[in-house]
Amino acid sequence: xxxxxxxxxxxxxxxxxxxxxxxxxxxxxxxxxxxxxxxxxxxxxxxxxxxxxxxxxxxxxxxxxxxxxxxxxxxxxxxxxxxxxxxxxxxxxxxxxxxxxxxxxxxxxxxxxxxxxxxxxxxxxxxxxxxxxxxxxxxxxxxxxxxxxxxxxxxxxxxxxxxxxxxxxxxxxxxxxxxxxxxxxxxxxxxxxxxxxxxxxxxxxxxxxxxxxxxxxxxxxxxxxxxxxxxxxxxxxxxxxxxxxxxxxxxxxxxxxxxxxxxxxxxxxxxxxxxxxxxxxxxxxxxxxxxxxxxxxxxxxxxxxxxxxx
Numbered sequence: 069x070x071x072x073x074x075x076x077x078x079x080x081x082x083x084x085x086x087x088x089x090x091x092x093x094x095x096x097x098x099x100x101x102x103x104x105x106x107x108x109x110x111x112x113x114x115x116x117x118x119x120x121x122x123x124x125x126x127x128x129x130x131x132x133x134x135x136x137x138x139x140x141x142x143x144x145x146x147x148x149x150x151x152x153x154x155x156x157x158x159x160x161x162x163x164x165x166x167x168x169x170x171x172x173x174x175x176x177x178x179x180x181x182x183x184x185x186x187x188x189x190x191x192x193x194x195x196x197x198x199x200x201x202x203x204x205x206x207x208x209x210x211x212x213x214x215x216x217x218x219x220x221x222x223x224x225x226x227x228x229x230x231x232x233x234x235x236x237x238x239x240x241x242x243x244x245x246x247x248x249x250x251x252x253x254x255x256x257x258x259x260x261x262x263x264x265x266x267x268x269x270x271x272x273x274x275x276x277x278x279x280x281x282x283x284x285x286x287x288x289x290x291x292x293x294x295x296x297x298x299x300x301x302x303x304x305x306x307x308x309x310x311x312x313x314x315x316x317x318x319x320x321x322x323x324x325x326x327x328x329x330x331x332x333x334x335x336x337x338x339x340x341x342x343x344x345x346x347x348x349x350x351x352x353x354x355x356x357x358x359x360x361x362x363x364x365x366x367x368x369x370x371x372x373x374x375x376x377x378x
Contacts, residue, residue: 090120090127090134097123100190104181105153106136107161114153119181121190126164128179136177142167143195144174148188151178162188192263193288203261204287210256214239214248219287222266226274227284242306243313243371249285250317251369264288307353311360314372318346323365328372330358335372 092098100121105114106128117130126143128136145165153159161180168175181187204223208216214237221236222228228236233245254264267288274281306313314335318326326339333355337348352374360375 090122090125090129090137092122093124095123096125099123099194100187102181102183102187104179107151107178108136108175114180119179119187121187121194123194126191137169138164138166138177139169140191140195142169143191146188146191146195148184149178151180153180160184162191164191189263193267204265207253207257207260207265210260211253215253215256218245218248219253219265222285222287227269227281227286229284233285241308241313242304243308243315246304246315247366247369247371250315251367255367303348303350305350305352311373311375312352312354312356314350314352314370314374316348316350316370316372318368318370321346321368326365326370328361328363330356330361330374332356335374337370 098120100119102119103117104119105116106119107114115128115130115135117128117135120127120129125137125139127134143164143166145163147163148160149163150158151161153161159180161178162184163176163178165174165176167173179187204219208219211219217236218233221233230242230245233239234242237245237248239245239248249266253266257263257265265288266285268285269281269283303314303316306315316337318337318339321339326337329336329338333352335350335352335356337346337350339346355377356374357377361372362374363370363372365371
């Protein structure tokens with residue numbers, strides 16, 4: 069589990085549940101939580117309180133109630149800029165331009181919290197910003213033929229399952245597709261565009277057909293699909309017949325800090341990095357031979373392969 073961010077978020081949400089947790093509608097769920105500061109006027113003072121990013125809204129609450137909320141669909145731009153914060157020190161803040169839900173007037177707020185970059189990336193992902201055809205072209209110029217094929221197909225088709233992408237790139241396993249997306253395409257997009265361009269959705273709606281699309285990959289910006297909470301270590305396990313492959317995305321962890329242990333049918337990941345501590349016990353679909361473990365670690369993506377115990 070994600071001991072630092074996920075546990076801190078869960079405990080903080082529980083601690084404020086009675087007085088501060090916002091009321092959620094229907095399938096709405098909390099994606100991120102943090103204490104932080106809010107400002108809606110350059111001349112006003114910073115207000116300190118609690119931020120909730122849900123699958124539908126950004127909300128800022130204090131003990132007296134809701135100070136600010138805006139639907140994600142009303143957010144126009146999200147950027148990092150400098151502003152004076154505590155003791156007059158200049159700090160990076162997230163500036164959000166949006167339309168007020170009631171008057172539709174253009175407005176702007178500044179927010180600051182711990183893990184600012186995590187919030188920026190998640191807001192960009194969930195508001196489907198950060199990619200257009202010109203930027204997409206610059207990203208594709210940096211990719212190999214497989215990466216270009218995946219991005220081009222998703223841009224035109226709007227979504228695709230991992231089986232479709234594996235067939236498209238001639239990949240023998242799902243792990244090859246995930247390594248291409250998480251280890252090559254998205255890191256290249258983050259370097260050029262400032263955010264990932266491909267996202268996995270457990271459920272989304274095709275904006276042209278209205279069709280509900282389960283378990284597919286999308287280009288961020290090509291469709292406004294319902295956002296999924298993404299907390300903890302993102303792990304995929306594949307049974308490949310005579311072996312088991314595991315792919316895990318570990319943000320902010322150096323390879324030398326990563327410790328792997330295997331016991332029968334359990335793979336344990338443990339690491340400590342600048343953004344927190346990871347400890348994940350992954351139950352494998354079969355017992356494996358401990359001495360056959362091989363691993364690679366590129367762009368914060370760990371790939372592990374283990375032979376099954378016959």
